[in-house]
Amino acid sequence: MINWKAITISLGLALGWIMGNPAVALGPAPSPDPQAEVQMKLARVEALTQHLRSYPKDVDEMEHLAALYIANGAYDAAIGPLARALQLDPRRRTLWVALDEALRQLNRPRISDEELAMRAAAFRYGVEKASK
Numbered sequence: 798m799i800n801w802k803a804i805t806i807s808l809g810l811a812l813g814w815i816m817g818n819p820a821v822a823l824g825p826a827p828s829p830d831p832q833a834e835v836q837m838k839l840a841r842v843e844a845l846t847q848h849l850r851s852y853p854k855d856v857d858e859m860e861h862l863a864a865l866y867i868a869n870g871a872y873d874a875a876i877g878p879l880a881r882a883l884q885l886d887p888r889r890r891t892l893w894v895a896l897d898e899a900l901r902q903l904n905r906p907r908i909s910d911e912e913l914a915m916r917a918a919a920f921r922y923g924v925e926k927a928s929k
Contacts, residue, residue, distance in 0.1 A: 838865065838869060841865060842862065842865060842866075845858055845861060845862040845865070846862070846924065849862070849924050850924055850925075853921070853924060853925070854885055856882045856885050856886045856889065856892075859878040859879070859881055859882035859885075860878070860879075860882055860889075860891065860892060860895065862875075862878045863875040863876075863878040863879045863882070863892075863895055863899070864895065866878075866899075867895060867898060867899055867902075870902075872898075872899040872900075872902040872903050873899075873903060875895065875899045876896065876899055876900075876908070876913075876916050877916045877917070877919055877920030877923070878920055879892055879895055879896045879899065880896075880913045880914070880916040880917035880920065881916075881917040881920045881921055883896070883913065883917070884914075884917050896908070
């Protein structure tokens with residue numbers, strides 16, 4: 798009698814090693830601890846915020862912070878760094894796309910210039926206040 802399950806596993810392992818990616822052969826990684834994942838995300842937000850305290854005009858990091866908020870469903874929180882980044886670099890298309898995504902997820906068709914300015918000021922104040 799042929800053990801097809803053993804043959805299938807052996808072929809999968811061999812194929813993974815031949816293709817140069819043993820992780821493929823070993824299957825998906827076990828799911829990480831949810832609490833550890835949350836702590837890692839919070840640490841990333843804190844690291845980005847700390848960086849922005851030292852470099853308050855770093856549009857790339859503001860965009861990364863907003864992307865992290867959006868990826869975790871904190872769409873309203875993403876508007877502040879996006880608004881400030883847009884003040885510094887209004888021609889960067891990716892910022893407008895991210896802002897549109899956040900607003901769409903919040904079921905808001907648009908945002909006024911005044912509100913964007915208020916959100917940018919609040920974000921800037923929050924970063925500056927945290928550094929004191």
